[in-house]
Amino acid sequence: MERLVIVTGANSGIGLALCERLLTEDTGVHLCLACRNMQRAEAARSALQASHPGAHVDLLQLDVGSVQSVLTAAQELRARYSKVDFLYLNAGIMPNPQVDFKALFKGLFSRNVIHMFATAEGLLTQQDRVNSDGLQEVFTTNLFGHFLLIRELEPLLCQSDHTSSVIWTSSSNARRSAFSLEDIQHKEGKEPYSSSKYASDLLSLALNQHMNNQGLYSSVVCPGMVMTNLTYGILPPFFWTLIMPIMWLIRLFTNTFTITPFNGAEALHWLFLQKPQSLDPRSKYHSLTSGLGKNYTQPRKMDVDDLMSKTLYLDLIELEKEVRRDL
Numbered sequence: 001m002e003r004l005v006i007v008t009g010a011n012s013g014i015g016l017a018l019c020e021r022l023l024t025e026d027t028g029v030h031l032c033l034a035c036r037n038m039q040r041a042e043a044a045r046s047a048l049q050a051s052h053p054g055a056h057v058d059l060l061q062l063d064v065g066s067v068q069s070v071l072t073a074a075q076e077l078r079a080r081y082s083k084v085d086f087l088y089l090n091a092g093i094m095p096n097p098q099v100d101f102k103a104l105f106k107g108l109f110s111r112n113v114i115h116m117f118a119t120a121e122g123l124l125t126q127q128d129r130v131n132s133d134g135l136q137e138v139f140t141t142n143l144f145g146h147f148l149l150i151r152e153l154e155p156l157l158c159q160s161d162h163t164s165s166v167i168w169t170s171s172s173n174a175r176r177s178a179f180s181l182e183d184i185q186h187k188e189g190k191e192p193y194s195s196s197k198y199a200s201d202l203l204s205l206a207l208n209q210h211m212n213n214q215g216l217y218s219s220v221v222c223p224g225m226v227m228t229n230l231t232y233g234i235l236p237p238f239f240w241t242l243i244m245p246i247m248w249l250i251r252l253f254t255n256t257f258t259i260t261p262f263n264g265a266e267a268l269h270w271l272f273l274q275k276p277q278s279l280d281p282r283s284k285y286h287s288l289t290s291g292l293g294k295n296y297t298q299p300r301k302m303d304v305d306d307l308m309s310k311t312l313y314l315d316l317i318e319l320e321k322e323v324r325r326d327l
């Protein structure tokens with residue numbers, strides 16, 4: 001039987017590579033590319049169908065950064081499909097990133113150099129802004145829009161006769177110290193990306209605790225450090241070209257430098273092949289690539305606790321009520 005797989009942010013990078021891998025490596029996949037820009041979505045579909053003639057690929061207009069767009073897209077999905085098997089919550093942004101070159105240089109000569117390259121801890125800040133819903137843009141795109149989508153798709157995800165999986169593309173940059181329950185949107189700080197990714201780790205745990213009994217399972221993935229539009233936005237392109245040999249060299253010391261979107265999609269694809277009941281709700285599934293270029297998936301325990309995750313879940317439900325009231 002065909003399995004319906006929805007991928008947000010499917011028109012480029014890791015999302016597009018995942019779609020390519022699903023069509024190449026699996027049979028009976030019905031894809032729905034959920035993208036904000038329909039021209040880019042069309043281009044992605046054409047590329048997928050050029051390499052997989054006859055592949056079942058639908059498009060859906062979805063801007064996860066806009067409450068109204070999520071509600072309209074969910075309504076469309078409920079009209080089109082009777083169930084969803086996999087929902088990849090992959091769309092994400094890192095606006096106006098700034099690299100702290102002083103910290104980078106200092107880190108190069110410290111014992112933490114591998115950790116620094118794997119997580120970018122202490123290296124990156126971003127400048128966020130408020131969107132037209134009055135919400136922080138990074139929080140809405142990376143977390144809240146996806147949360148709302150899950151809530152809206154409950155009738156398709158939670159069915160008595162089958163299980164469904166929601167899979168978050170989180171990051172090694174997710175860090176507890178960047179997140180605060182007093183400021184879940186990260187209005188105050190300078191690391192909204194790190195905060196939003198940590199929030200997705202917490203939320204995934206809460207979703208498992210609240211929804212496993214309805215057949216919905218949530219998992220978290222880290223794709224590693226991948227060269228995509230997102231990373232190309234961090235430094236000027238010529239700089240990346242210049243340091244590319246160093247990047248391949250770094251891979252000899254840290255398996256988190258997956259570098260290509262194909263490699264980065266490893267854990268996302270691996271999860272497609274697993275029974276959701278067999279997965280650990282407290283682990284993040286990492287795409288890793290060895291120095292010799294071998295891809296594999298490894299679960300690593302997340303720095304999350306039950307009380308924090310439950311509190312965030314309840315805060316998000318409250319926020320959802322508020323935004324619905326304001327529509």
Ligand SMILES: NC(=O)C1=CN([C@@H]2O[C@H](COP(=O)(O)OP(=O)(O)OC[C@H]3O[C@@H](n4cnc5c(N)ncnc54)[C@H](OP(=O)(O)O)[C@@H]3O)[C@@H](O)[C@H]2O)C=CC1
Pocket residue numbers: 008009010011012013014015034035036037040062063064065066090091092093141169170171172222223224225226227228229230231
């Ligand atoms: N690259 C890396 O090293 C890492 C990436 N990640 C995560 O991987 C995910 C995919 O990013 P990646 O492939 O790297 O980067 P890309 O920029 O290539 O892909 C991001 C995708 O998200 C889409 N998107 C952004 N904002 C919205 C929105 N409001 N509504 C709908 N779609 C949107 C983009 O669409 P559009 O083309 O219209 O902008 C694009 O398709 C992100 O969540 C990112 O945080 C995590 C760890 C490391």
Ligand SMILES: CC(C)=CCC[C@@H](C)[C@H]1CC[C@H]2C3=C(CC[C@]12C)[C@@]1(C)CCC(=O)C[C@@H]1CC3
Pocket residue numbers: 099104116117118119120123124170171172173224225231234235243246247250
């Ligand atoms: C010599 C060399 C490789 C310099 C690059 C330094 C930095 C720009 C990178 C070092 C670690 C990278 C990293 C990311 C972005 C680029 C770096 C900061 C991410 C934050 C990209 C998005 C993520 O979700 C996690 C990545 C962690 C590592």
